[in-house]
Amino acid sequence: MREIVILGSTGSIGRQALDVIRRFPDKMRIAGLAAGRNWPLLVEQIREFHPRAVALAGEEEARELEHHLVPGELPEIFCGSEGLVAVATSIDSGVVLNALTGTMGLVPTVAALQKGLDIALANKETLVAAGELVMALAREKGAKILPVDSEHSAIWQCLVGQPQNRVGKIILTASGGPFHKEPADLSRVTVAQALAHPNWRMGKKITIDSATLMNKGLEVLEAHWLFAVDYDQIEVVVHPQSIIHSMVEFVDGSVMAQLGLPDMRLPIQYALSYPDRWPNELPRVNWFALGGLTFEPPDTERFPCLALAYAAGRAGGTMPAVLNAANEIAVEAFLAGGIGFTRIQQIVAGVMEEHEVVSRPVLEEILAADQWARQKALEKARG
Ligand SMILES: NC(=O)c1ccc[n+]([C@@H]2O[C@H](COP(=O)([O-])OP(=O)(O)OC[C@H]3O[C@@H](n4cnc5c(N)ncnc54)[C@H](OP(=O)(O)O)[C@@H]3O)[C@@H](O)[C@H]2O)c1
Structure with missing residues (x-):
C-alpha cells in the first residue's frame, strides 16, 4: 500500500x-x-x-x-x-x-x-x-x-526505455489559450475572458498563465531541469486541440508523442502508478470525432511572456525565481482588477530588468530574490 x-x-x-x-x-x-x-x-x-x-x-x-x-x-x-x-x-x-x-x-x-x-x-x-x-x-x-504536468508527463512517457543522450529536442505543445486568435488588442480583455480556457478547467493562476503563455514559459524551464536539455533543444508548438500532450524528437529524426484527452487524472495516475500502468474507466479518445490535429508557431510578439521565460532561463541563477515571483504578483493584481492584462508582461519584464542575477544560488538566496521580486512587482502594479 x-x-x-x-x-x-x-x-x-x-x-x-x-x-x-x-x-x-x-x-x-x-x-x-x-x-x-x-x-x-x-x-x-x-x-x-x-x-x-x-x-x-x-x-x-x-x-x-x-x-x-x-x-x-x-x-x-x-x-x-x-x-x-x-x-x-x-x-x-x-x-x-x-x-x-x-x-x-x-x-x-x-x-x-x-x-x-x-x-x-x-x-x-x-x-x-x-x-x-x-x-x-x-x-x-x-x-x-x-x-504531473501533462506536457512533462508526456515527455517522460516518451523517454521510457530511450537513451537520454539521444534526445534531439523536446517539443512542448501549447493550446494557445483563450486569446490564441483574437482579440488583436489584448490590453482590454477582462478577467472573465482570460479565465475561459478552451480545453482545460484549472485553478485561476495557471489559467491566467495559460492566457499570457507564461504557463508555457514556466513549462520550458521545468522541462530544462526535469530532462536535462538545453533551452535551444526545447521548442514550443501551438496545438489547439490539446490531444498531443508533447513530443520528443530523437537524434535520428524519429518523433515520439503521447496522446490522450485533456484530463489531468491521466498524468496524475501515471505519476502515482509509475512504473506500472493501472486500468481505469476514464474517457477514451474517439479518433473519428476528433477532426484534425493542427500545429502553429507561437506568436511571441502578442505573448512576450514566453520569450521572457526563455530569457530568464538563459540568464540562469536567481532570474527564473524573479520571473516567477513577479508573475505571481502581476497575475494576482490582474485577478483583483488592479491592472490590465498586458500589464502582466510589462511588470515581469520591468522587474527582470532591474534584477542583478546571483549565480548558483542557495535556497536562502532564491527565497530572497523571490521576496525582492514580489516587492518590486507590487510597487509597479500599484504605480
Ligand atoms: N489545474 C491543472 O489542471 C494543472 C495542470 C498542470 C499543472 N498544474 C499546476 O499545479 C499547481 C496547482 O494548480 P491548481 O490549478 O490545482 O491550483 P488551485 O486550484 O488554485 O489549487 C491550489 C491549492 O493550493 C492551496 N493553497 C493556496 N494557498 C495556500 C497556503 N497558503 N497554504 C496551503 N495551501 C494553500 C489551495 O487551498 P485552498 O483552495 O483551500 O485555499 C489549493 O488546495 C500549480 O503549480 C499549477 O501550475 C495545474
Whole structure:
C-alpha cells in the first residue's frame, strides 16, 4: 500500500488526485492533506480519506476544522508554512503530491526530498525557481521527481526505455489559450475572458498563465531541469486541440508523442502508478470525432511572456525565481482588477530588468530574490 500526501488537496489538481486515489483503494492510502482556506472541503476529505496529519493556511481555519470534526475523526492539525512542511514530512516512505500554486511549494518540496521522499510534482513553480537545487537534492537523496504536468508527463512517457543522450529536442505543445486568435488588442480583455480556457478547467493562476503563455514559459524551464536539455533543444508548438500532450524528437529524426484527452487524472495516475500502468474507466479518445490535429508557431510578439521565460532561463541563477515571483504578483493584481492584462508582461519584464542575477544560488538566496521580486512587482502594479 503506497502512502500519499497531497499538498493543495482542495485545489483543481488536489481534487482530481483524490478522485484517482478513490478508484484504487487497494493500492494507495492518504496519509496527509494540506489546504489553504477551504476548511469545509478539507472536513469532507478528512471524513472520506482519514489522513493522520492535515494542514491549513491559518489558525482560524484550523480552529474551524477542529470544531467541525468529532474527536474520533480528528487528525493531527498543523498550520502555516511550517504546517506544509510538517505534513509533507509526515510519512517515512511513499509519495508527496505537490499541488500547491506558486513558490510556496518550494520549501515543503525541499523538506520532503531531504527525507528521501518521492515527489509527484504539479507545482511547476518549484522547479522554475530552484530547479538546479531541487534536482541535485533529489539525486543526492535518491528520490524521484515524478512529473504531473501533462506536457512533462508526456515527455517522460516518451523517454521510457530511450537513451537520454539521444534526445534531439523536446517539443512542448501549447493550446494557445483563450486569446490564441483574437482579440488583436489584448490590453482590454477582462478577467472573465482570460479565465475561459478552451480545453482545460484549472485553478485561476495557471489559467491566467495559460492566457499570457507564461504557463508555457514556466513549462520550458521545468522541462530544462526535469530532462536535462538545453533551452535551444526545447521548442514550443501551438496545438489547439490539446490531444498531443508533447513530443520528443530523437537524434535520428524519429518523433515520439503521447496522446490522450485533456484530463489531468491521466498524468496524475501515471505519476502515482509509475512504473506500472493501472486500468481505469476514464474517457477514451474517439479518433473519428476528433477532426484534425493542427500545429502553429507561437506568436511571441502578442505573448512576450514566453520569450521572457526563455530569457530568464538563459540568464540562469536567481532570474527564473524573479520571473516567477513577479508573475505571481502581476497575475494576482490582474485577478483583483488592479491592472490590465498586458500589464502582466510589462511588470515581469520591468522587474527582470532591474534584477542583478546571483549565480548558483542557495535556497536562502532564491527565497530572497523571490521576496525582492514580489516587492518590486507590487510597487509597479500599484504605480
Ligand atoms: N489545474 C491543472 O489542471 C494543472 C495542470 C498542470 C499543472 N498544474 C499546476 O499545479 C499547481 C496547482 O494548480 P491548481 O490549478 O490545482 O491550483 P488551485 O486550484 O488554485 O489549487 C491550489 C491549492 O493550493 C492551496 N493553497 C493556496 N494557498 C495556500 C497556503 N497558503 N497554504 C496551503 N495551501 C494553500 C489551495 O487551498 P485552498 O483552495 O483551500 O485555499 C489549493 O488546495 C500549480 O503549480 C499549477 O501550475 C495545474
